[in-house]
Amino acid sequence: MEQKNNTLLIYTLLYFAFLYIPVLFLPIFSFNDANYMSFPLSGFTTEHYEEMWEKTNLHKALWASIKVGIVASVVSTTIALFAAKAFARYKFRGQNISYGAIMIPFLIPEIILAVAILVIWLSLGFKLGLVPVTLGHILFCTPFAMLILIARIEGFDFSLEEASRDLGENAWGTFYRVSLPLYLPGIIASLLLSFIISFDEFVLAFFLTGSDATLPMYMWAQMRFIQKLPHVLALGAVIIVFTTFIVLLAFWLRNLGQGKDKAEFGIKIHE
Amino acid sequence: MLQVWKSFYARSDPAKAYSLLSPALILVTLAMLIPLGLMLSFSFFTQTSFTEIDYSFTITRYIDFFQSNLLVSLLIKSVKISFIVTFVTLLTAYPVCYYIAFYVKKNKMLWLVLLTLPFWTSYLLRVFSWKIILGTKGVINSSLINAGLLSEPLTFLMYSETAVIITLTHAWAAFALLPLYVSLDKIDFSLIEAARDLGLSRLETFWKITLPLSLPGIIGAILIIFIPTVGDYVTPALLGGTDGRMLSNMIQAYFGKVNNLPLGAASATIMLITVAIVTMIVSYTTKKLTQRIS
Numbered sequence: 001m002e003q004k005n006n007t008l009l010i011y012t013l014l015y016f017a018f019l020y021i022p023v024l025f026l027p028i029f030s031f032n033d034a035n036y037m038s039f040p041l042s043g044f045t046t047e048h049y050e051e052m053w054e055k056t057n058l059h060k061a062l063w064a065s066i067k068v069g070i071v072a073s074v075v076s077t078t079i080a081l082f083a084a085k086a087f088a089r090y091k092f093r094g095q096n097i098s099y100g101a102i103m104i105p106f107l108i109p110e111i112i113l114a115v116a117i118l119v120i121w122l123s124l125g126f127k128l129g130l131v132p133v134t135l136g137h138i139l140f141c142t143p144f145a146m147l148i149l150i151a152r153i154e155g156f157d158f159s160l161e162e163a164s165r166d167l168g169e170n171a172w173g174t175f176y177r178v179s180l181p182l183y184l185p186g187i188i189a190s191l192l193l194s195f196i197i198s199f200d201e202f203v204l205a206f207f208l209t210g211s212d213a214t215l216p217m218y219m220w221a222q223m224r225f226i227q228k229l230p231h232v233l234a235l236g237a238v239i240i241v242f243t244t245f246i247v248l249l250a251f252w253l254r255n256l257g258q259g260k261d262k263a264e265f266g267i268k269i270h271e
Numbered sequence: 272m273l274q275v276w277k278s279f280y281a282r283s284d285p286a287k288a289y290s291l292l293s294p295a296l297i298l299v300t301l302a303m304l305i306p307l308g309l310m311l312s313f314s315f316f317t318q319t320s321f322t323e324i325d326y327s328f329t330i331t332r333y334i335d336f337f338q339s340n341l342l343v344s345l346l347i348k349s350v351k352i353s354f355i356v357t358f359v360t361l362l363t364a365y366p367v368c369y370y371i372a373f374y375v376k377k378n379k380m381l382w383l384v385l386l387t388l389p390f391w392t393s394y395l396l397r398v399f400s401w402k403i404i405l406g407t408k409g410v411i412n413s414s415l416i417n418a419g420l421l422s423e424p425l426t427f428l429m430y431s432e433t434a435v436i437i438t439l440t441h442a443w444a445a446f447a448l449l450p451l452y453v454s455l456d457k458i459d460f461s462l463i464e465a466a467r468d469l470g471l472s473r474l475e476t477f478w479k480i481t482l483p484l485s486l487p488g489i490i491g492a493i494l495i496i497f498i499p500t501v502g503d504y505v506t507p508a509l510l511g512g513t514d515g516r517m518l519s520n521m522i523q524a525y526f527g528k529v530n531n532l533p534l535g536a537a538s539a540t541i542m543l544i545t546v547a548i549v550t551m552i553v554s555y556t557t558k559k560l561t562q563r564i565s
Contacts, residue, residue: 004374005370005374008366008369008370008374009370009374011366011367011370012366012367012370012371015363015364015366015367016385016386018441019386019389019441019444020389022397022400022401022404022441023389023392023396023397023400025400025403025404025410026396026399026400026403029403078294079294079295079298080295082291082292082293082294082295083291083292083294083295085291086287086288086289086291086292089287089288089291090284090285090287090288091284092284092285092288092289093285095288098292098296101296101299101304102292102295102296102299104299104303105299105303107494107495107498107499108498108499108502108543108546109498109499109501109502109503109519109542109543109546110499110502110504111502111503111504111519111522111523111539111542112307112310112502112539112542112543113303115310115522115526115535115536115539116303116306116307116309116310116539117302117306118526119306119309119310119313119532119536120305120306120309120310123309135302136302138298138302139298139299139302139303142295142298146295193391196391199393200392200393200394200395200396202393202394202395202505203504203505206504206523207523207526216393216395219395219396219399220395223399223402223509232399236393236396236399239392239393239396240392240393240396243391243392243393244388244391244392247388247391248384248388251384255380
């Protein structure tokens with residue numbers, strides 16, 4: 001370990017400011033009593049927040065995002081749980097190729113995924129809407145969920161499962177009574193983070209929603225009109241607070257019951 | 272028969288592994304590989320009217336692409352912006368990771384969580400907050416005018432390449448921070464101490480020991496930032512104006528109001544190939560570099 005280095009410390013704190021300050025402008029201006037987002041602030045108001053209660057399109061979009069988010073997070077976490085188990089438990093041929101294939105959706109530009117799904121969806125004669133968006137989100141969330149779950153399952157003592165099988169429990173019983181309770185913090189963390197990814201996702205939704213807007217789509221549409229901006233700010237501020245809370249909860253859960261050295265930050269770089 | 276299969280299954284690790292992997296592999300095949308294949312075949316078709324497509328094979332769309340000054344310049348600009356963003360992000364994030372890996376003694380986890388937290392808030396909102404900051408009536412301009420330092424707003428801040436670069440650097444920071452930190456944290460500090468004891472200066476130690484050992488993280492960060500930013504749509508659309516437009520904005524137009532699916536598919540394919548080439552170059556150079564070091 002190095003001794004002190006104040007220059008680096010100051011630099012690091014400035015970097016933190018660079019990361020955080022831009023995001024803080026949304027909540028600040030959401031309480032500002034003006035249509036333009038400029039200094040000086042003209043006065044305090046909560047009317048932009050009250051406005052949100054009246055927008056039925058916003059409620060519809062919120063509900064759409066919640067539905068998509070729940071389905072996407074549950075399905076991707078389930079798929080990822082099986083896959084994570086395979087990678088953590090077994091050594092097999094084609095391991096690296098399979099791992100790479102599952103990670104691709106996380107690595108290639110999202111617009112390409114969106115375009116590819118759009119083309120196949122239209123060719124099959126299906127209607128655009130929340131279904132293809134959910135499909136895209138499942139594809140996009142699975143690699144994230146898998147990284148979180150592999151970090152949790154790796155180092156898991158698989159002899160516990162074998163012992164349970166030897167003592168006469170069947171596969172489901174073993175999963176339910178032995179594995180699940182141990183994986184549970186990781187599973188919940190993965191559900192929460194996948195939900196947030198889906199909830200905030202814009203590009204796939206932009207190409208695939210058709211007329212059923214999700215929340216990011218709704219905000220996108222409102223951003224073009226200066227007079228509608230203030231309530232987007234209020235909505236944005238609410239979303240930021242909500243997301244931060246969920247993510248902190250997920251981080252806390254993920255590290256639950258893990259040694260300090262294992263408690264990396266969910267996204268474990270696989271080698 | 273079932274008995275035979277069962278006993279084979281019980282002994283075969285690959286069989287178990289692949290049955291666990293099958294949902295994920297089916298998902299990737301159906302929702303990504305087949306759609307990508309179809310996208311590729313669309314790039315060989317022709318849009319004959321607003322609703323009709325001629326399905327006979329032709330490579331004309333690729334010729335169209337490379338004959339269009341607009342498309343080629345947008346491709347070059349996308350790659351250029353991505354490179355700048357990657358470079359700036361790496362350069363600015365590296366010292367932060369270095370500090371946390373070697374100077375922070377307690378609660379490293381907390382530092383990391385705090386560093387990555389803004390990344391989890393909506394991408395759209397983060398880009399939008401830069402619009403608030405850089406806009407003609409935005410935070411920077413209105414503050415400077417109020418302070419009497421400016422009489423006219425700075426227009427180059429908004430709707431420009433600069434705006435796109437600043438915003439992307441902010442938006443993708445977490446992707447550089449994670450791999451860089453992981454590789455720096457793995458370095459055995461006694462190696463650095465040994466180098467110092469043997470008389471190397473701080474700078475020499477950094478060049479000869481720390482930097483080479485953190486190379487895997489640097490490469491990871493380069494790929495993980497460069498690949499998605501080449502195809503970024505939101506930032507150039509909200510902040511780019513005409514100057515900061517990127518290839519994705521044209522792809523979107525081809526699938527939207529311009530309605531030329533084959534040319535859109537060809538542009539997306541070219542983007543994918545560009546990304547693949549850069550990935551290969553970066554991985555190849557790394558391999559050579561690591562061989563030379565070790």
